[in-house]
Amino acid sequence: MKKLSVLALVVVFALGFGLMAGAQEAEKGGTLTIASGQNFKDLNPMVMNAVYDNYVTNQVFDELLALDPETMEPKPYIAKDWEYSEDMSEIVFHLNKGVEFHNGEKLTAEDVAFTFNWIINPENGSPNASEFSWLREVQIVDEYTVKFVVKEDSAPYAPGLVAETFAIVPKDTFLEMGREEFNQNPVGSGPFEFVEWKKGDHITLEKNDDYWLKDVNVDKIIFRPIPKVSTMMLELQKGGVDITDTMEPVQVPKFRDMEDVNVMQTPGLNYFYVAFNMSREPYKNKQFRKAVYMSFSMTDAINSIFNSTAKTAERAYGAIPPTLWANDREHLKNNVALEENDERAAELFDTLEKQGVLDEDKTVTVYSPPDDNRKRLATIMVTNLRDHGLKAETQPLEWGAYLDLLYRGDDDPLGSEVDIFILGWSGSPDPNAFTYYMFETRDNAILGAANNMSFYYDPLVQDRTMKAQTTMDQEEREELYVELQRRVMSEYVHIPAYHQIETRGVNSRVRDYKPDPLSTMPLVNPFRNVWIEQ
């Protein structure tokens, strides 16, 4: 009995020490070097619309709300709480007192109202204005209270959008410095202060000693744009950078075996798809779309493109990512998605040809943007279409020309010139972000402007989208999204391709870091405070 007690004591002590070792105390100091695949362009959050610029602004500025990385729900940040008016046309945010910008100015309701009103003012030409189509204006209630006057159909998802990336800018400093100067020397209230920007080489930030939220652990952050991923991987291997914003799928298994590097992954809030231009024949014909779907195996294509051992992407079956509610993944996978079926595809192509829907001399073009993954997918599709006797070709275009083609096409406002195209979408953590833009008609099937580039119109989908935007009851919204997504996917407007998994190479000395589903770079916020093991 005594022996057992001693043993139990030893185990308890061992466990205690183990736990202590596991819950290591954060160390102060050090420099964190972060590699980005792209050059930085805008450091003013009011005009910044690229995710890699957000890596920097995320550290220099604070947002009104923060997204909980586990639940993806908006949580307090600069705003300590918020409430809706009865008619859902207003959201009132109460701000934390004692928040200061790096130059000592207080952050007040005036700065919050100025930031959002500046973005939505068309005279300022902010590329982010379209993100705020739901916002009428922001009013100041008192020094620490603001009122967002919103369109009635946006209340359910507005806080999520506010929390996403839109940070608060100091009104007086911005007006004093002017737009261009502020973009070069941003002043925020975030955990790090801007120091210097050597274009194309690096951006340096230093710890904000007076950060209002918590004592920041890391002394300095250096952001380095490294355009070639192979070079970035060598830097990671050598320890020249601590975090890489991307990884080469083929190199992931090698890095998994390395002691000094952790491969960190988190499912991303994104959706990549093959789409048909439904304003033209034969793409408006559902049987043709089904035949294309069955002419190849999307699952095999995704496995081969993303190297099944690296798992940097997973097969998509619907537009709403699996990490979001209302994704309905299992139903779509088992009941809607089509497997490769060469015989059935051949039959359908034959029938369509006999019916005159499919012209045998017509070349089917699969357009893709310049990234390797989507170019490979286009090649796989075209190879299979050719095996079925169709004239098919790939047309990879660099982004400028691609967007031009998708947005301009010809003079017909109800259709563009593309046949089949491959695109991607990433959005805020609400199913609305993955349905409204791509499948709604009234605001989005507009040539040259919005994102329903399939020119898909379905009264049921239109109705459910609008209803889901005007109800606050999440269960009811979920039902609506499930219904509308099942409808869209069973019409085969898109062939869902993949959801990219956010994959980051992280030096093992970096602690309390986790990739973010929104592809941003949160290092210090209400949920984390990254530190470096010295």
Added chain:
Amino acid sequence: MTSYIIRRIGQIVLVLFVVSVLIFSLLQLAPGDPATVLAGPGTSLEELEAIRQDLGLNKPIHMQYLTFVKKLFNGTLKSYAYKQPVISIIAERFPASLELGLFAVILATIVSIPAGIISAIWQDSPADYTVTTVALLGISTPVFWTALMLMLLLSIQLDALPVSGRGATLWGFSIFTLDGLRHIVIPMLALSSVQMAMNTRLTRSSMLEVLREDYITTARSKGLKESVVILGHAFRNAVLPVMTNVGMMVGTIVAGAVLTETTTAWPGLGRLMISSINRRDFAVIFALTLLMSFGYVLSYLIVDILYAYADPRITYD
């Protein structure tokens, strides 16, 4: 000579004018609207129009051209993407391209000319075979691959140099700091490899041609020392095509080295050009193309002037 130089400067102005019109026209013809690229997907037609108005893209084309040229010369032409004067963006990157290009050309020249001469005077010897094989490899190997291999060898295996980037600078240049010097080695070796190989082959073939001339036999029969024959008679006559090639290499300094800079994350003009093309930043593309053209025509002018010094038979008056 003075009147020749003045005439050539006049020609340069004309060439630059033609290039500017050509580039501007090509930019208009190229697919891709800068406003769409800047704004990204999902932007409303009104917002796109506001951006076009802001950039002056809705004015008639000839007005846009005149505005571009005027603003470029008075220093107020602004980048669409960075919203900063193009001159200051280029000035910030120029030292990086200049030092990388210049050092690569110097290295390529001091290695390639002796290698080409040795290869020619000992034709068909093991030394010749070695030089020609290495030169052939240098020409055939893509620069980005050479750069990656150098990184693997010098940075990862030997742990002697940093992988990429520019390191610390002083007065805008890396070469004035030890950290900067360590950073420039790999891009410089990668960039010079192709130029070195090309110039070696050119020097060799040019020397071989001259060494068969009668006056070389005469010089030797007069009992002149072999070094005098090779350097004083043969090389002096073989140097003209080599000079032309070195001149072209100098031209590429201004053009920047797109592949080397991209692979080694060197923040020079080549990378700026690529990112500007991707962003449809017409203002930066326009200014950079003119600068590159100027670099080429200027280097050709210098080479032409040097011809007169290298070969007394050439006069320009």
